[in-house]
Amino acid sequence: xxxxxxxxxxxxxxxxxxxxxxxxxxxxxxxxxxxxxxxxxxxxxxxxxxxxxxxxxxxxxxxxxxxxxxxxxxxxxxxxxxxxxxxxxxxxxxxxxxxxxxxxxxxxxxxxxxxxxxxxxxxxxxxxxxxxxxxxxxxxxxxxxxxxxxxxxxxxxxxxxxxxxxxxxxxxxxxxxxxxxxxxxxxxxxxxxxxxxxxxxxxxxxxxxxxxxxxxxxxxxxxxxxxxxxxxxxxxxxxxxxxxxxxxxxxxxxxxxxxxxxxxxxxxxxxxxxxxxxxxxxxxxxxxxxxx
Numbered sequence: 001x002x003x004x005x006x007x008x009x010x011x012x013x014x015x016x017x018x019x020x021x022x023x024x025x026x027x028x029x030x031x032x033x034x035x036x037x038x039x040x041x042x043x044x045x046x047x048x049x050x051x052x053x054x055x056x057x058x059x060x061x062x063x064x065x066x067x068x069x070x071x072x073x074x075x076x077x078x079x080x081x082x083x084x085x086x087x088x089x090x091x092x093x094x095x096x097x098x099x100x101x102x103x104x105x106x107x108x109x110x111x112x113x114x115x116x117x118x119x120x121x122x123x124x125x126x127x128x129x130x131x132x133x134x135x136x137x138x139x140x141x142x143x144x145x146x147x148x149x150x151x152x153x154x155x156x157x158x159x160x161x162x163x164x165x166x167x168x169x170x171x172x173x174x175x176x177x178x179x180x181x182x183x184x185x186x187x188x189x190x191x192x193x194x195x196x197x198x199x200x201x202x203x204x205x206x207x208x209x210x211x212x213x214x215x216x217x218x219x220x221x222x223x224x225x226x227x228x229x230x231x232x233x234x235x236x237x238x239x240x241x242x243x244x245x246x247x248x249x250x251x252x253x254x255x256x257x258x259x260x261x262x263x264x265x266x267x268x269x270x271x272x273x274x275x276x277x278x279x280x281x282x283x284x285x286x287x288x289x290x291x292x
Contacts, residue, residue, distance in 0.1 A: 001068045001213055002279050006094070006201045006232060008224035009073040011245055013060070013268055014041055014050040014083065021244075021264025042083045052086065053265060059272040060086040067221075067279045068213060070094060070204055072197050074189065074228055076148045077107060092207075097191060097228055098200035099151040111203060115151070118194035123178025129153060129190055136170060143186075153190040159183075182227040184246050189228060197224075197232040221278055223271045233257050240274050242267035 011019050020038075039057050042050035052060070063069055064087040072094040073080055080095045080102075093102040101111045119126075130153055137145075141161040146154050167188060171181035174190060181190045201220065208214040222229075222236035225245030230252060233239035238256055241247050244263040253259075258274060260267040 001066065001218065003067045003218050004205050004208060004214060004220045005063065005067050005069045005275055006072045006220060006222045007069065008229050009071055009075065009083065011225045012223050012242060012271065014052055015265040015268060016050055019264065020051060041085055044082060050083065053269055056269050056272055057086045059276060063272065063275055063279065068208060070201065072201060072232065077102065092204045094197060094200040094204065096149045096151050097195050098197040099149060099195045101200055101204060115194060119192050123192055123194065126150065129179060133190060151195050152192060155188040156186050157188055159186060182246065184226045191228065197229065198235040201232055221275055238278060240271055242271065
């Protein structure tokens with residue numbers, strides 16, 4: 001295989017109706033995104049929830065033939081397992097923001113133990129975080145509060161009525177205790193520093209090299225739209241983010257991180273074309289070297 005591709009899912013590879021921006025701009029119409037181009041990849045409570053385009057479906061399937069694609073998501077294990085992502089089954093997948101590595105669909109117990117050990121090393125406990133968060137929020141603007149796989153907390157909030165500066169103040173308190181807070185749409189994540197996608201991607205890459213699936217020179221390519229993806233994008237050999245989402249709102253820029261020209265579900269196709277171009281370039285380079 002020529003590369004490891006670590007890609008976020010929601011609003012990067014897959015899109016809900018609210019996130020896809022279906023044919024709302026001239027560029028989207030020009031891209032040919034229409035109802036008949038959509039494929040449902042997730043059903044929840046009997047209702048279609050997430051989609052890819054038919055072109056994205058084909059590109060992702062082709063990509064898995066020449067590169068190791070590792071879905072890398074903040075979703076819990078159960079939430080990830082609802083998705084029928086093109087190209088499956090996956091040897092490796094990363095869920096819970098890096099807190100879990102799935103091997104053939106099963107959480108790796110050793111990795112989870114390593115994460116738990118890192119979380120316990122000088123950081124506040126999950127129970128401390130949850131108790132303090134409960135003291136700071138109100139039912140008037142919090143729609144629900146969840147614990148993800150006993151690793152981190154997230155709130156679903158009414159953004160319009162949430163107090164101004166809440167996320168910034170909460171993040172400041174968390175940072176002094178080995179945690180961080182960020183908002184992605186209507187969700188506010190409170191995440192321990194030890195739980196991050198980049199650490200899990202590095203672990204998967206190491207295993208793939210040890211197993212001979214990847215050469216030590218094989219690059220890591222990455223994509224994501226949220227603040228929780230930033231470390232993963234920065235650590236990759238090359239990366240891309242869509243022109244929407246939390247990183248776009250922050251105008252987050254880094255050397256080696258490209259930005260799509262389109263937004264919404266059209267950006268998902270653009271990201272896959274970018275991946276394919278980089279993988280083909282690597283294949284051509286390897287072929288040239290082998291002929292010398």
